[in-house]
Amino acid sequence: MSDIDREIMRVLPDAATQSTYLSTPDIHRRLMSTVPNMPSSKTIYRHLAKLEEEGLVEMDERGRATVWRKKAGASGMASKGGAMMSFDEALALQTLRRFSSRQIPGLVADSLSPMFDVADTRLQRTNNETERKYSRWASKVAVESGGFALHYPSIDREQFATVSRALFEERQLEIVYRPRNNADNDRAKTVLPFGIVEVGGLVYLVAGMEGKPNPTMYRMDRIARAAARLESFVYPSSFSLDAYVRQQRSFDFMVEKEVQLKLKFVGAAGEHLLEAPMSKDQKSTRKDDALHVQGTVMLSQRLRWWLRSFGPNVEVIGPASLRAELAEEAAALAKIYSN
Helix, strand or coil: CCHHHHHHHHHCCECCCCCCCEEHHHHHHHHHCCCCCCCCHHHHHHHHHHHHHCCCEEEEEECCEEEEEECCCCCCHHHHHHHHCCHHHHHHHHHHHHHCCCHHHHHHHHHHHHHHHHHHHHHHCCCCHHHHHHHHHHHHCCCCCCCCCCCCCCCCHHHHHHHHHHHHHCEEEEEEECCHHHCCCCCEEEEEEEEEEEECCEEEEEEECCCCCCCEEEEHHHEEEEEEEEEECCCCCCCCHHHHHHHCCCCCCCCCCEEEEEEEECCCCCHHHHCCCCCCCCEEEEECCEEEEEEEEECCHHHHHHHHCCHHHEEEEECHHHHHHHHHHHHHHHHHHHC
């Protein structure tokens, strides 16, 4: 398969997940936006016709237009895996589909849809009690978030595909971004995609701009339009997404500084910290019926949200500034509820 064939297969709708087709001119336009030195529309048509002969593409006539889509399982994985897939592999795939609760796995799983379907069929085709145990396994396992369940905004799959493709190919990305304070914005900007991060149910694009030293975070659901440009960029060797997320704590919302946090828990509220510490240098002691915990943490809005979630079952002993801040909040809350 040539490079042009691979690019054509990439932009075609998949019959396994979509009912739509694309015309030859539409396919050519999509390829023009991401593939340099793209041949003519007639050449693309010849490639499509060849792919149809090979059984990889479906063609339909809509009036005068010829439209195309990718056959289900055209990548070969599903067709090759159907007869050979073991029950262990089928179970693993079905478990992956059911319990991938985050958005990014769901957004990138479209290419595996034919394999999921094969796995489902394989688990239903049982011949004895051992095989039937496999098919019942998924109903015996559940995953539930420990936090309050929110309905996060969904992300357009085509927009996500465009952004992730530009990130992969290190191409400039033109986006129309509509933040909360400018929801009607229609002005496009060109950014340099550095990474995609999911945090707390929301997905962010981390991107730089020419002439600006620090990257910016863009919520993916607020990107109204995205288009990859032909121009590439040099991915900065000095940038590390892992450091940006874990060391700089850029997703902790209004990070301020490191502090020595000292807490007093009552009513067993902090017992989980004995198994899942809040910091690497955490220390804990018990006095009477209270659990005292201290450690070095990053002061941020997220930390404050976490502390508030314990209500009266936690007391901030230090730092003094954070104690005073939360005491002021508690007094304001008492005033609200006293009325």
